[in-house]
Amino acid sequence: MSGRQPVLTMTAISKSFPGVRALDGVDFRMFPGEVHALMGENGAGKSTLIKVLTGVYSNDSGTIELAGAEVSFSGPMQAATHGVSTVYQEVNLCANLSVAENIFIGREPRTFGAIRWGEMRRRARDLLARLDIHIDVTQLLGTYSLAVQQMVAIARAIDIRARVLILDEPTSSLDAGEVEQLFRIMRQLRDEGIAILFVTHFLDQVYGMADRITVLRNGRLVGEYPTAELPQLALVEKMIGKDLDVLEGLDEQPKRELAAIEASTPFLRAEQLGRKGSVAPFTMTIHAGEVVGLAGLLGSGRTEVARLLFGADRADHGGVLINGKPSPLRNPVTAIGHDIAFCSENRRTEGLVGELTVRENIILAMQAARGWLRPIPRRRQDELVEKYISALSIRPANPEMPVRNLSGGNQQKVLLARWLITEPRLLILDEPTRGIDVGAKAEIQKLVVQLSDGGMAVLFISAELEEVLRLSHKIAVMRDRQLVTELANDDTVDAVRVMQTIASGTHHEGPNA
């Protein structure tokens, strides 16, 4: 690769936002036909670098060269016409347009200015078929799951004849099968000579795909390394700039005995709880101080279980006992009244208020629980917020920053803090570590252990099996919208066994089968 010319060279790029130096003299280059991972903690500046490159932000200083010629794009469309095609971090499509339109809008096939809808639909179908997605492209995008939306965004990007393809955390809402599908396409495109910039917090994905790694830390370049020459530990150290002790210590701690935890009356018992078209009736108990992991593929009904237990969806079958008393969870307000908190996976649409500050966002749920007539004293607010900003290492550690300006991972942490602060008795965490960097992920896991040791019941939903295994006392396995089995998480249980349980059964279909 060394003899070749880079297709893209960014030199000494700096970019400041009011109060934050997001990029400080960063150099970055990409060669044709490589997958290049851009790594760094939440808030390191990865997304900002991408937005500077594609003209969403203008850089304060530095130059960008594409195939030897200096460029400065006015926006994503101009970048795309020069062969730089991007999938930004959050799914950025329009839910009110059809799938086909979302793929082609701005580049629709036309004759004399008139859009050829038929051809557009056909091409959209073909393109999605390449990603092994078979859906009705005339339906509104909003009717599909986040994972499908993510794949549509990727389809949009790969349809552009790109020289440089940028994927900012494309895999965070995909399941294993879909990730493999995406990787297959990425390899194919790479072999066609396209340079692919890939951002992710999944280290195994980096080592599975990337030829080269560039590490950023606090807006500065740490270095560029061939993947083969940078062992995983060294990578993490370079990202967080210190030794890894935070990541250790979790596995060694012996888990408290499940039998002891389950001796008391369960905090919550779901009795044949179910909802047509959402989840088949299931029975589940969660005790104080217990972490129940919910494993299963994307679309297997994990989130739906959480929504039922939070009253976000109304059950049409069975019932719920709280502390042994029948307590129908009609809506989230009743659930919150029973001290149940739900940290949703969908932070953008269901969670944060972008205009409000970090402090206001964190306080929101607690204030709502107290009622708006009893404002939380400012001193107390500051204390609490301060505590969680440092516990979750939210960066920048500025409570008065509008949440909209935080990096994706840090927004996720704010959402988490909002629910932690209410000190619920049952905390439902739906993919709490998605899009969160290794260091913070470990912090969150530690926190979950701490909270459950302190007597909180936790329902922990994650696509990452290791995480579920590490934290849970017992694991409920979901498949095809059914709770198939519950495994006590003892020495006999490991990732392989859970995988087998997920996969077993004569008739198994993944969401994209």
Next chain:
Amino acid sequence: MTTTTPSQISGRPWWRIPQRHVPVLATGALLLVMYAVGVSQYRAFSNVQVIFNVFIDNGFMLVVAVGMTFVILTGGIDLSVGSVVAMTAMVCASLLQAGVPAPLVLVIALLIGPTLGFLMGAVIHFFEIQPFIVTLAGMFFARGMCTLISKSSIPITDPFWTDAAQQRIGDPKGNFVSISVLIAFAVVVVAAYVLAYTRLGRNTYAIGGNPQSALLMGLPVAKTRIAVYTISGLCAAIGGILLSFYTLSGAPLIAVGMELDVIAAVVIGGTVLTGGSGYVFGTVLGVLVLGVIQTLITFDGSLNSWWTKIVIGGLLFAFILLQRLIGIRKK
């Protein structure tokens, strides 16, 4: 056919109507019911000319409502249209009075509205000011211009105008429509085409759906935003000319509050106020609903004409509730 799995199809049987079409269909059904009531109550109501008159009386409003549809689809609002209609009529009347030839008057009249719309759109986009405020300012400005031109009504005697006003296009049975109705239909057809088949149209929907995403998808947000206010201005200008055909005069205080009727028509026609969803066809139905209510109340004779407003208010409320319910169900 493509294969689908349970988690991916929306699970809609073929006979279920897509939810995005429910508001328009509701409006259509309402229109039919109102017509049926009219026919059953008043014998003369079944006369085709009654329907034609609804179009004749509301042609200018239809054109303005079409422009408003574009703006509302982006999630914006244009409060200036009523004043721009009046201003255009005033300009026509005063220029004709001064002896300017009719074709030139038409050209000038057709330029003023879009220019104002363009400026408002630019201010809204580049200074990031609420459309409500900017177009409110535009409304006061245009209304002020009207009285600046003349404090009292100016009659129009130009032969081109009087011809246009009196021209009847009809069938052998004597039913007829005016030129204005044909122009209004032309505007509707062009607008529907633009929204469905051009990039400008699709970008309008995209911006209404999610402006941030539209930007990151590389769509020309600035151009589109400015374009919709320009289109609304153009439609208001055409509406003003049609109104001057209809009244053969320009009056400084005509069409006061018309913007609100127009917004009501668009919303009753199923266009969602927050943008991103709606059709020109719905707007046509919305205008017809308002027109038919008016006709029904005129036929009744005993009812105060303010009942029109009360009924419109009730309907508006009902339709916004309907949209809301559909929005909730979707979640």
